Amino acid sequence: MRQLPEVDRDALRIAQDPQFPRWLEQITATGGCTHPVHLSGSTNTLDGATGEVLHHYDTRNEPGERLSVRCRNRRATICAPCSRLHAGDTFHLVRAGLLGGKNVPATVRNRPRLFVTLTAPSFGPVHRAGDRCRPRRDGGICEHGRPLGCGAIHAPNDLLAGQPLCAGCYDYPGHVLWHAHASKLWDRFVIDVRRRLASSAGLVQCHFADHARLSFARVAEYQKRAAVHVHAVVRLDGPAGPDDEPPAWGTANRLTDAVFASARRVLVHTPHSPAVGELALRWGVQVDARPLHADTNGDGPDDDAVAAYVAKYVTKGASETGAGTDHRVTAWDDIATASVSEHVRTLMRTCWRLGGLPEYEPLHLRTWTHTLGYRGHILTKSRAYSTTYAALRAERAHHVGHVDIPDAITERNWRYVGSDHTPGAALIAAGIAEDIAMNREVAREEREAPR
Numbered sequence: 001m002r003q004l005p006e007v008d009r010d011a012l013r014i015a016q017d018p019q020f021p022r023w024l025e026q027i028t029a030t031g032g033c034t035h036p037v038h039l040s041g042s043t044n045t046l047d048g049a050t051g052e053v054l055h056h057y058d059t060r061n062e063p064g065e066r067l068s069v070r071c072r073n074r075r076a077t078i079c080a081p082c083s084r085l086h087a088g089d090t091f092h093l094v095r096a097g098l099l100g101g102k103n104v105p106a107t108v109r110n111r112p113r114l115f116v117t118l119t120a121p122s123f124g125p126v127h128r129a130g131d132r133c134r135p136r137r138d139g140g141i142c143e144h145g146r147p148l149g150c151g152a153i154h155a156p157n158d159l160l161a162g163q164p165l166c167a168g169c170y171d172y173p174g175h176v177l178w179h180a181h182a183s184k185l186w187d188r189f190v191i192d193v194r195r196r197l198a199s200s201a202g203l204v205q206c207h208f209a210d211h212a213r214l215s216f217a218r219v220a221e222y223q224k225r226a227a228v229h230v231h232a233v234v235r236l237d238g239p240a241g242p243d244d245e246p247p248a249w250g251t252a253n254r255l256t257d258a259v260f261a262s263a264r265r266v267l268v269h270t271p272h273s274p275a276v277g278e279l280a281l282r283w284g285v286q287v288d289a290r291p292l293h294a295d296t297n298g299d300g301p302d303d304d305a306v307a308a309y310v311a312k313y314v315t316k317g318a319s320e321t322g323a324g325t326d327h328r329v330t331a332w333d334d335i336a337t338a339s340v341s342e343h344v345r346t347l348m349r350t351c352w353r354l355g356g357l358p359e360y361e362p363l364h365l366r367t368w369t370h371t372l373g374y375r376g377h378i379l380t381k382s383r384a385y386s387t388t389y390a391a392l393r394a395e396r397a398h399h400v401g402h403v404d405i406p407d408a409i410t411e412r413n414w415r416y417v418g419s420d421h422t423p424g425a426a427l428i429a430a431g432i433a434e435d436i437a438m439n440r441e442v443a444r445e446e447r448e449a450p451r
Helices: 006-015 020-029 080-099 106-110 172-200 205-210 252-265 303-314 332-337 342-355 358-363 389-399 423-448
Strands: 037-047 053-058 067-069 113-118 213-222 228-237 287-291 379-381 408-419
Touching: 006 020, 006 423, 020 067, 020 423, 080 106, 080 213, 080 228, 080 303, 080 379, 080 389, 080 423, 113 252, 172 205, 172 213, 172 228, 172 252, 172 342, 172 358, 213 303, 228 252, 228 303, 252 287, 332 342, 342 358
Parallel strands: none
Antiparallel strands: 037 053, 037 067, 037 408, 113 228, 113 287, 213 228, 213 379
């Protein structure tokens, strides 16, 4: 008699467990999370005045004496169910800063707001998709004997798109070090925008905060050439933030002028290295700043489209864009086995080599080899832009019935006991995740169907 595969035997074992219905409730509550975290412990909710136990929960009554919770990984390649939830939260976070809601007043929709794109500078010519790649009439070659041009027309999914015309001419150290300083370059950019706004209004720069406040939400995205560029929603408020109207001089045109000027001006210097020297890092020459509108009647993109765009890219991992991997590199040999292009592999090796130099030790380049040196968060926002992920999660918990009891005291005692599924549990969880995704898609189609 042929024996069942291990995954089927394990799934059958779980389904025959007397506590299977409760286990199924747990996994459904996680949305079919691919890598759930397992916790053991208890929670007591006490009356703050009398000390009476109002509610007690203990995992000793749960299957396996543990509670499974979401891993909350934002990357779709790691956990698609949690990634979808993160994308939804990101959409609402960004949208609230554009249109209001989530304790943000609706008046923000009438503020000066821009959708800004900042790119990385050129580190060397790369193959481009779309029109004829890089036609050259002189037919010259570089010092490494490679053509300086390319007359081919690459499709968007062509593996050659984004790859250097000559790897020997490409500035790999500059690329990696630009990534390592990109977050600092953004910080300098925001500071300079504030200063330029103040100067254009005739204010002393240090008094800008007394008259206006600059809020933003930005997302980092890897281009085909494996260089990060930044999309940001930038909004101008009064000094108190979303609840305060900006001054009369705070217009979208003035904000646009400040953005372009600061993008051209700001720079960050790298630590001096005998191997590389000292580099002056800037934004690329391609800068875009478009006014945002609460409807589609304006010249710029509408708010919902921007929020959806940001949410889409915040869930992409480095491996999904072909610009690195979603798992940390712990040894030199890991780079050789990574499923990446030779261009990205060279960037990873450059990152690892530079990370071994004492002058670059504060950059932790080896820790961030898998992201090609970029060590910033994929999504970053200023404090006053809108709500937070924590607030959105708390709101979702209240929605499913977990309410706060006034004057109650909660005692929690939890510990980590493991993560991930057994083979059979993973199979069942994948089915649950697929059902939830299908139900969500059906609901979306019903909402969008003409009435």
